[in-house]
Amino acid sequence: xxxxxxxxxxxxxxxxxxxxxxxxxxxxxxxxxxxxxxxxxxxxxxxxxxxxxxxxxxxxxxxxxxxxxxxxxxxxxxxxxxxxxxxxxxxxxxxxxxxxxxxxxxxxxxxxxxxxxxxxxxxxxxxxxxxxxxxxxxxxxxxxxxxxxxxxxxxxxxxxxxxxxxxxxxxxxxxxxxxxxxxxxxxxxxxxxxxxxxxxxxxxxxxxxxxxxxxxxxxxxxxxxxxxxxxxxxxxxxxxxxxxxxxxxxxxxxxxxx
Amino acid sequence: xxxxxxxxxxxxxxxxxxxxxxxxxxxxxxxxxxxxxxxxxxxxxxxxxxxxxxxxxxxxxxxxxxxxxxxxxxxxxxxxxxxxxxxxxxxxxxxxxxxxxxxxxxxxxxxxxxxxxxx
Numbered sequence: 001x002x003x004x005x006x007x008x009x010x011x012x013x014x015x016x017x018x019x020x021x022x023x024x025x026x027x028x029x030x031x032x033x034x035x036x037x038x039x040x041x042x043x044x045x046x047x048x049x050x051x052x053x054x055x056x057x058x059x060x061x062x063x064x065x066x067x068x069x070x071x072x073x074x075x076x077x078x079x080x081x082x083x084x085x086x087x088x089x090x091x092x093x094x095x096x097x098x099x100x101x102x103x104x105x106x107x108x109x110x111x112x113x114x115x116x117x118x119x120x121x122x123x124x125x126x127x128x129x130x131x132x133x134x135x136x137x138x139x140x141x142x143x144x145x146x147x148x149x150x151x152x153x154x155x156x157x158x159x160x161x162x163x164x165x166x167x168x169x170x171x172x173x174x175x176x177x178x179x180x181x182x183x184x185x186x187x188x189x190x191x192x193x194x195x196x197x198x199x200x201x202x203x204x205x206x207x208x209x210x211x212x213x214x215x216x217x218x219x220x221x222x223x224x225x226x227x228x229x230x231x232x233x234x235x236x237x238x239x240x241x242x243x244x245x246x247x248x249x250x251x252x253x254x255x256x257x258x
Numbered sequence: 259x260x261x262x263x264x265x266x267x268x269x270x271x272x273x274x275x276x277x278x279x280x281x282x283x284x285x286x287x288x289x290x291x292x293x294x295x296x297x298x299x300x301x302x303x304x305x306x307x308x309x310x311x312x313x314x315x316x317x318x319x320x321x322x323x324x325x326x327x328x329x330x331x332x333x334x335x336x337x338x339x340x341x342x343x344x345x346x347x348x349x350x351x352x353x354x355x356x357x358x359x360x361x362x363x364x365x366x367x368x369x370x371x372x373x374x375x376x377x
Contacts, residue, residue: 013263014309016301016317019322020264022295024271026326030291032275033282 033070061183071243105167105238109158111195113233115204117226119189121216136216139188139224141174143215144181147192148172150211154204156196158235162186165238182240198229221255264301289330292347296329297322299351302358309365 083090101107121137148159148166159166164181171180178185194201205227206212212225280312282290300322329347336343 012304012313012315012318014303015313015318016265016268016308019319020267020295020301020306021271023294023301024268024273025275026271026290026294026297028272028275029267029280029282030287032280033287033290037287115263165266 063179064243068241068243105158105165106242108237109195109235110232111157112198112231113156113193113195113229114151115228115230115233116151116192116194116205117189117228118143118147118192119224119226121221121224123221123223137221137224139179139190141172141179142190144179144190146211147205150205151192151194151196151201154196154201156194156201158195160193160235162191163236164240165236167238176233182238184240193233193235195233195235202227202229264305268301276317286330288299288344289333292333292344292351293326295348295351295355296325299354299358300325302355302362304364306358309362 048116082093099106102109118139120139123137125134125137148161151159152166160186161172161181162168164184164186166181169184173180175185178187179190180186204210212222212227215222215225291335300318303321304313304318308317329351333344336346
């Protein structure tokens with residue numbers, strides 16, 4: 001059935017069309033705003049229960065941070081006092097402290113190294129792919145762990161994943177969608193920056209039977225890994241909590257409590 | 259199908275604004291969504307009126323402008339005085355959109371039935 005475009009009779013269509021343009025604009029603006037708002041805030045939902053749990057988590061975190069700040073301030077005061085009393089010994093202590101902090105990952109590190117970028121495959125999985133095959137197309141927490149481990153094993157001295165410094169007790173694990181490193185949730189691409197011997201690290205990753213060679217070997221998804229050697233790699237300091245609740249330093253031997 | 263024209267118009271407007279980055283402050287974002295819903299209601303109302311031969315251009319145009327602004331400002335007022343008028347607007351406008359859509363659908367169905375009977 002076709003209705004003749006009688007302009008006289010159907011003049012309303014033109015009015016409606018005109019305002020439909022405005023309507024389209026309104027919808028686009030609303031959609032765009034919501035999208036940018038979600039991306040910026042990092043909160044992907046506006047549902048109340050999810051927001052409430054996010055809020056509680058943040059409250060918890062800010063509480064710990066506040067406690068940490070208080071502790072750090074007190075410690076600064078102590079140091080300053082010691083500096084006033086010290087002299088040569090204070091200088092020695094301070095340099096020793098810097099060394100220890102560097103070792104612990106509490107100082108920024110720079111040097112030559114490589115950057116490994118892991119991202120989900122851009123390729124489409126075949127239409128009949130089951131969940132097991134589909135999983136091959138995305139980066140998992142164990143992929144990041146494997147790469148970090150291999151980099152450290154081949155001489156990396158400082159490693160960070162998306163600016164999260166890997167320290168002695170850094171967990172890397174899947175938390176549903178994102179992957180959490182230290183306290184930070186991250187989404188692809190995952191940029192693993194490692195300071196160390198670039199040639200050795202690269203060839204370790206790329207050697208036959210190595211991590212890259214074996215990576216998703218069934219599907220040939222080599223676009224998920226990208227390795228780049230760099231003259232200077234910057235690995236930031238560890239920014240998470242440095243508070244210990246359970247572990248306490250043991251008394252060194254021969255130095256009993258008085 | 260003349261009804262495709264408004265649809266295409268909406269698509270054009272949508273694409274234009276979507277490609278151009280319009281900065282909207284986050285605190286009026288929800289009012290903007292509400293205004294969009296009011297606009298949707300007006301357009302469907304206009305189509306329905308047109309199909310029923312009751313269409314009046316002045317009513318339609320002023321309705322569109324006033325409804326969008328009114329919906330947004332009512333919601334704003336509600337926020338200011340601690341009442342969720344936003345929800346009221348969503349329920350009323352959403353209900354009207356559904357009502358109008360169903361009336362439009364019925365109208366087309368009747369027309370199709372008539373067209374089949376005639377030849």
